[in-house]
Amino acid sequence: MANTKGQIFGINGPVVKVKGSDSFEMQEMVYVGNEELIGEVIGVTSDTTIVQVYEETTGLKKGEPVVGTGGPLSITLAPGILSDIFDGIERPLKEIRNMSGSFIGRGLKVTNLDERKTWNVEMVAKQGDYVTGGDIIAVTQETSLIEHRIMIPPNIKGKIEWIAPNGNYTIVDIIAKVKSDDEIIDITMKQKWPIKKARPYTQRQPISRPLVTGQRVIDTMFPLAKGGAAAVPGGFGTGKTMTQHQLAKWCDADIIVYIGCGERGNEMTQVLDEFSELIDPKSNRPLLDRTMLIANTSNMPVAAREASIYTGVTIAEYYRDMGYDVALMADSTSRWAEALREISGRLEEMPAEEGFPAYLASRLSAFYERAGYVTNLNGSEGSVSIIGAVSPQGGDFSEPVTQNTKRFIRCFWALDKSLAYARHYPAIQWLNSYSEYIGEVTDWYAQNVSPDFMEKRNKMMAILQEESSLMEIVKLIGADVLPDSQKATLEVAKTIRVGFLQQNAFHADDTYVPLEKQNKMMDTILLFDKRIKECVEKGVVLSKVSESGIAEDIIRIKYTIGNDNIDGPFHDLQRKINETFDKLIYNHES
Template identity: 50%
Template sequence: MLEQTYVGKGVIVHVKGPVVIAEGMRGSKIREVVYVGEERLIGEIVRIEEDRAVIQVYEPTGGVKAGEPVERTGEPLSAELGPGLLGQVLDGLGRPLDIIAEKAGGPFIVRGIKSPTLPRDRKWHWIPQVKRGDLIQSGDVLGKVKEGPIDHKIMLPPNIMRARVLETYPEGDYTIEEGIVLIEHVGGKEELKMYQKWPVRNPRPFKEKLDPSELLITGQRVIDTFFPIVKGGTSAVPGGFGTGKTVTLHQISKWADADVVVYVGCGERGNEMTDLLHTFPKLVDPKTGRPLLERSVLIANTSNMPVPAREASIFMGVTYAEYYRDMGLHVVLTADSTSRWAEALRELSSRLEEIPSEKGFPAYLPDFIASFYERAGRVKVIGNRDEIGSIAIIGAVSPSGGDLNEPVTQHTMRYVGAFWALDKDLAFKRHFPSINWLRSFSKYAPALKNWWINATGHDMVEYRDRAMSLLQAASSLEEVARVVGEAALSDENRLVLLSAELIKEGFLVQSAYHEVDTYCSPKKQAILLRTLLEFYERAKPLIEAGVPMSKIAEMRSLGLLRRLKFVPEKEFEAAARDAISQLEAEISSLLAEVR
């Protein structure tokens, strides 16, 4: 966050935790950034009463007292957008944590530190794309610089509608503070730099929002096949402690078919965030073989940091995502967790003495959740270019006690297209990802029928429906078996249970730490599921012919089918054919025995 200009001053009259009341603030605006106290702590105006302003402070307010000054800036909380974002680890206000630690002189963050998001001394190789006399409009590309694995497009900011290029500076190495293009617009002449600022709570504009039609490939079978998310889609991942939310988000960040990853750690425990900061930079990008951090932005805002900064971190992260989307890139934003963000809203609401709603949350909680998820989407970007960018938002939810009926989870369900309910019972059985197939859903699955056919040649929607029917039937039979025992079930029902177990073990369970099984391509998913479904279809005639279920359960081909997922991609299709061939041979042998 860049330090902003002073436009006026008030004085503190009341301090209540992170909420400060100042008077002498006539002329100030809602959501205006202010500097509070002698140490100039960063805050934001949330309420105005005549010449009094209620301010939420993003830093600890211990020791702040009445009579200290409050400086106005006249500007809202904004994000710095430009080259240098990728590879950074930032706090909830966009300040680089390494710079904060350096200025603090130790591992403990000292309040009042100001630091811009983007490095001022680093030079970037500027390649201009416009020339003198060109007429340009919002979103047009002025030039490019290389940032990690992507071509970073320097664009005309959305708040400048039209302009004429007066001068383009020659190709070469520049810092972000040096001018690169001189333009003329209704506001007069202006020298543009490589970076721009944008208010974090204002969605960046686009030409048109497009229908979801392209799978966001995550390489995780239970997600891609059963509960898919599309490019530009939204999903929630609710689950209690130990159900695997963090590993699931890591897998998606690593393997998702996206150009840029934005990871927001919002209010998580310090030890979890520390583990993330140690492990994430070591993750290898499977696309480039380079560190995944080179195309990622990490925002770390732990639970012991001031509560208001949690809210800011969510909107800061989605603003970074929109900026890269406007370049025509596909972005994945993961937020862990939105429950901690909602708890911050609850605490601030109580300090502001607002009337509480269910479970003490403010009545506007649904609106805040919606304002976050609705910034996702697959869009045509602004400017004279026919490009499409997208943001997929995946938010972890941490319901107290794993109760999915609590307000944050229930309101989130209203605004997301996919819902991956993590189950502690599955996690205790070492079934990972522990996504409960009976409580989860995806509104995108039917719309992806043509995508699967075009991409793999298989009708995955049909396979999914058949598999879900088996799993649901097995769930009902398991309830009966708990009462009367599995031995009391008919052979037809026992075959359903065996086939469902084969799908669970051979398809739904996936190891994040196995060299082969950590990622599964769409084509491998389609062939694998079709092959496992073949077992049920081919085994049904055995039951009708009177073959005992005990002999079917002992078929050696079952072991081959369970292990198919561990076969590398290049050898997989041949291995699947061999497994089916052995299954057919065993079926023929068993039929011959009873005839």
């Protein structure tokens, strides 16, 4: 119910000053103007309340009313979220299009989720059960892939006095009554939750398992743990969005939350078109059956761009509470930070570096810290992994958003313009990237893939780093002056770069590579490294190795060896490598 009322005193873009009431609360949701635009209180002084409006403020006039709701900006959590497309404050865009056409109208009254649709609900609790926040009392099949587990809201506990029989219900129908402290509380499938408040859990668990993506440069070189946070920084055209598409399609998370925050409209259209056509490779069902999208394009109100990040992570936490692993893609946090900067400027706050507000770091930390692998209130385990794209102007990683992001993430996939222009995808620069999760996931790789998986990874990284040092010499005086031992290092490094790190998203066997094949590819490349150095030590001319064509065979592994039949073809190739080098050594010595 509305509990306060004031009048518009001043308007500056999405920022509105309100006078006439001193009862507004910080972060309270309000309705602004005669059209009741959605807003949020972001500042309170002795005589003025400052509101940011999540809709277009054109046409607002001084003196129009501002009405408080008495509660914070919250979103609806219930069956019906997956497979749908929302704006930054969880308004369904399909419904808005039906009401106002291709452009979002102002002051539209639309429910966040369909309250008329019925769901086939099966009760798992019974009358007389004592329940607490987070306990699952019923389930319904939200999509063909995801079972929606209906939970008691976190702040409720008590005895079930009545529970509905199995059947079809809407999200607003009462399905249970809980007696708590002599009060009967009606339970529906719908919950409301403030977007800027993290949902509670029992315990944060140590991170120990990788988020397997099928992308070799990520899984092997710079793994992201389930419940971890990663950043994908890169300039225009380096492949941030395409990298996130690959992760969304192939990572082993149960649910994908994709936030298009301030991106170009045509790019978001491409995302929507592609996601609607993609087939989930694990189930052969549409990928949208386990995906929800938030589209907040660059021409939408700037304040809603800021809210979209919190809306997405709140939805991710809701499904985490059911026991699912959720991967959240935010594209991009730079546009979100620009929204903070614009609102901060209109509030006439003292700017920090490059005009960003002084609280940029704290806002970034509040977002990324909501990632984690946790034990939920109901005893299940779930995770939220956050992958945020960063769009530094001019590809400058020293700018504030990138630098502050690095403080709160432990996995940094630095995209490189020169790699992208050379059609090397993913364009993750191996020397500028890092993962601090390697220590945590080493045991998992040792137990599930190979005991020496990370040892082999470290050897390949050492070869790439040595190549970088040698290339400095090559640039100055040319490759001819290098001894054969160093030329051999360059030859091996090429097989790693082109044969292992470069991946073709449009090739059936290369778009996703299982960890077993990644391990065998490393074995093969390191065998090549061992044998070519042995040849050089015995005096074999390096050009003879090049003439054998064995390096090209290794580079073509990703195409010539399928993902289903791995052991035999790799054994044959490694035998061929040994026979080739044995013959070269024999011919040289004889």
